Amino acid sequence: MSEVKLDAVIRTTFGKGSARQTRRDNRVPAVIYGHGAEPVHVSLPGHDLMMALKTANVLISLDIEGRNELVIPKAIQRHPLKRTLTHVDLLAVKRGEKxxxxxxxxxxxxxxxxxxxxxxxxxxxxxxxxxxxxxxxxxxxxxxxxxxxxxxxxxxxxxxxxxxxxxxxxxxxxxxxxxxxxxxxxxxxxxxx
Incomplete structure (x- = not known):
């Protein structure tokens, strides 16, 4: 299984307007959860994420402002007509974890x-x-x-x-x-x- 590396930016603003602005900047809003930690809201590069998600159960290595995090996609939301990515839920995983x-x-x-x-x-x-x-x-x-x-x-x-x-x-x-x-x-x- 290949590992895809993406740069993530932490999101500090939330809501419909903020998510739309993120998408206009060709980025996709996402949330990382798992291991009992608080969810982390990030934005990911739209095209690179779309290409990574063409592989089922892809392992993604995120660089979140200098910190690395391994994740797999759990839920993907797409625009009903355009089929563009609108939001992604990511599950944090560790090497060796089932x-x-x-x-x-x-x-x-x-x-x-x-x-x-x-x-x-x-x-x-x-x-x-x-x-x-x-x-x-x-x-x-x-x-x-x-x-x-x-x-x-x-x-x-x-x-x-x-x-x-x-x-x-x-x-x-x-x-x-x-x-x-x-x-x-x-x-x-x-x-x-």
Whole structure:
């Protein structure tokens, strides 16, 4: 997992007007919380933060006026139309500390012949991992699975040092039988009747 370095500036003014001014200056208001400490309100460079957040569960090293702080994003708010960042909640972490995060589940391989469909019941699973070694995603092989087969959370092989938090019996992927299409002649006959 890569670590992104950003410069943070402590915010001393609060409220809607202050947040709007921060955004006009191409910065994003953010709050850092965790470890039982008082929340710290900061502003971060908008473009650099947007690029960093393209990686899921990115580890960010903040330089807060000479003091370094490791954080991971917990909640990201975006403008509903422009999709620009409006606010970010960051969780302070320490090296070696375990954190609970959601990671993406990717499927690979071809299903058994027959036109069956693969349904992603859960697109992410919650795992606990060391803050500096959070996996970006897990890959599950669905090669040869036939209709009715499913992959449970406990069946997913996780990277070393990562433990499953999601219910072990939760269905993550399942294979659905293909629906037979009604022929045009049968459809016409049913319409006449």
């Amino acid at each position: 954190v609970s995060v959601e990671i993406a589940v990717n499927a690979e391989g071809d299903l058994a012949p027959g036109g069956n469909l693969l349904e992603h019941v859960l697109s992410t699973i919650t795992v606990e991992a060391e803050a500096t070694h959070i996996p970006e995603a897990v890959t599950v092989s669905v090669a040869g699975l036939d209709a009715g087969a499913s992959v449970l959370a406990k069946d997913i092989v996780l990277p070393a040092g990562t433990t499953l938090v999601t219910d072990a019996d939760a269905v993550v992927l399942q294979v659905l039988a293909a629906q037979a299409e009604e022929s045009a002649a049968e459809g016409d006959a049913a319409a006449e009747a």
